[in-house]
Structure formats: C-alpha cells, structure tokens
Amino acid sequence: MPAHDAPVPAADTGTSGQSARPVRQALSDSVYEDVKARIMDHEIAPGARVGIEALARALGVSPTPVREALARLESDGLVVKRSLSGYRATELLTRQGVEELFEMRLLLEPRAAALAACHAEEDELDAIEATLESMQAHPGPAGPYSSYRDFAAMDQRFHDAVARAAHRPLLADAVERLHSHLHIFRLSSVQDAGAPTLDEHERVVRAVLRRRPERAAAAMAEHLTRSLERQLTRFEEE
Incomplete structure (x- = not known):
C-alpha cells in the first residue's frame, strides 16, 4: 500500500479525557460520602487514626480518591491531619x-x-x-x-x-x-x-x-x- 494511502490516526479531540473526568469525580464523591458516613456513624471512632491504605482496601479503590476524600473531610472539620500520625477523626463536641x-x-x-x-x-x-x-x-x-x-x-x-x-x-x-x-x-x-x-x-x-x-x-x-x-x-x- 502506498504511503499516502496509509490510514491516518484520528485526531485526539480530548473527548476521552472529558468523559474520564466525570467518572473520576463520581468516584471521588462516592468515596467521600462513604468515609463521611463511617465517621458520622462512629465506624471510624472519634480520635481514631484514619489509615489511607486500609480504607482503600476496604472500599476497593486506589489510595488517590481516599486522599482526596480526607482532604475534603479536613475542610469539613471531621478529620485533622497531623505531621507524624497522618489523619485522625476529630473528637466529638463536649x-x-x-x-x-x-x-x-x-x-x-x-x-x-x-x-x-x-x-x-x-x-x-x-x-x-x-x-x-x-x-x-x-x-x-x-x-x-x-x-x-x-x-x-x-x-x-x-x-x-x-x-x-x-x-x-x-x-x-x-x-x-x-x-x-x-x-x-x-x-x-x-x-x-x-x-x-x-x-x-x-x-x-x-x-x-x-x-x-x-x-x-x-x-x-x-x-x-x-x-x-x-x-x-x-x-x-x-
């Protein structure tokens, strides 16, 4: 086949990246809600360490959406991040x-x-x-x-x-x-x-x-x- 007849790859329009973003956001939101529910229901006890790897295994996801969820929960005031011990669930209000x-x-x-x-x-x-x-x-x-x-x-x-x-x-x-x-x-x-x-x-x-x-x-x-x-x-x- 002549070189000029070779199939030309379709131009990358970025649509795959656009479709991936909503899926990734949906996963991030789902993990956030799941971890939040565990904290609200005390499945993660007040003051307890929140292990990223353990949570990722429990939820069947990679550590990345768990880290994103914990960052959001920190802004919610439900977890705190400490330099040496990682994330912990905040204590209950007295x-x-x-x-x-x-x-x-x-x-x-x-x-x-x-x-x-x-x-x-x-x-x-x-x-x-x-x-x-x-x-x-x-x-x-x-x-x-x-x-x-x-x-x-x-x-x-x-x-x-x-x-x-x-x-x-x-x-x-x-x-x-x-x-x-x-x-x-x-x-x-x-x-x-x-x-x-x-x-x-x-x-x-x-x-x-x-x-x-x-x-x-x-x-x-x-x-x-x-x-x-x-x-x-x-x-x-x-």
Whole structure:
C-alpha cells in the first residue's frame, strides 16, 4: 500500500479525557460520602487514626480518591491531619463545645436572617422556600447517617441559603465554615427533632418572605435556642 494511502490516526479531540473526568469525580464523591458516613456513624471512632491504605482496601479503590476524600473531610472539620500520625477523626463536641457552637450561631444567624429579609432577591427567596419544601419530604434525624443524610444536608443548605441571601459575603462564609450540622448530627440523632425543626424553619421563611427583619431575626434566634435545648438533652440523658 502506498504511503499516502496509509490510514491516518484520528485526531485526539480530548473527548476521552472529558468523559474520564466525570467518572473520576463520581468516584471521588462516592468515596467521600462513604468515609463521611463511617465517621458520622462512629465506624471510624472519634480520635481514631484514619489509615489511607486500609480504607482503600476496604472500599476497593486506589489510595488517590481516599486522599482526596480526607482532604475534603479536613475542610469539613471531621478529620485533622497531623505531621507524624497522618489523619485522625476529630473528637466529638463536649457539652461546652455545643454551647460555644450555638453561641457563635446566635451571634451570626439572626443577623443574617434580618439582612435576608431586607436584601434577598426573588431567586434567593425561591431557593430558601424550595429547600424547606424538600426537607418536609424527607425523614428527620433518626437511625444511621444514611437514613437522614439528605435531611441533614438540606438543613445545612437552608441555613447557608439564608446567610447568602443577606448579601454579606463574610457573614455567609462564617456561617458556612462552622459546619455546625455535621458536628451536631455526628453526636447522635435527637428523636422527634424533625417536626419542630421544620416548624421553626417555616417561621423564619415567613418572616423573610414578608420582609420583616426583626421577626426574621427573632424567629432564627428562637429556632437556634430551641435546637440548643434539644441538643443538650443528650448530655442530660447520659
């Protein structure tokens, strides 16, 4: 066959790389959720060392997505990285830690709700309402993490959405960085907490939608105060 008739390799359009990236991201997300669930359910005990190789073998993956998952979990505050001992699961909040966490939330979130009532745009109001409606369709916190994961994620999303609607980026960033829901839900589920949480969220939403900043701040403060009371019952029972 003449040289000019030889088959010409197809040009590399990069499509294989593009298709590989979503697959790799899906694997990374799956490993992240799996390791997070083990930490939330105390399969990885608070304070315990998190072995990358052992986790990779248990999950049937290479160490790379496990390292990526642990880096994300470190930003969530669920693991800490130490120079000589690697990753360890963070310790559970003590009663004092819970009280301090809610003290911070009470400083930040009522103000965020008041500002949201003043400044939220229509699409932000829609997002807050939609998150509340989604929460109403999911079971509240009870049983293993897998059973209430969606509720917990939407609970966090609700508070983050209110904070973003305040149009104060530093305030919203502070609320998000607390990762309060992960730390609270990790302690253990509080029975029958779903219904009062939804009722309290609904009062916040009504005040924000009606552009009533003082009522929005009061509703958020009431929600956080009652949530703190519910969380402290676990320490009294123990």
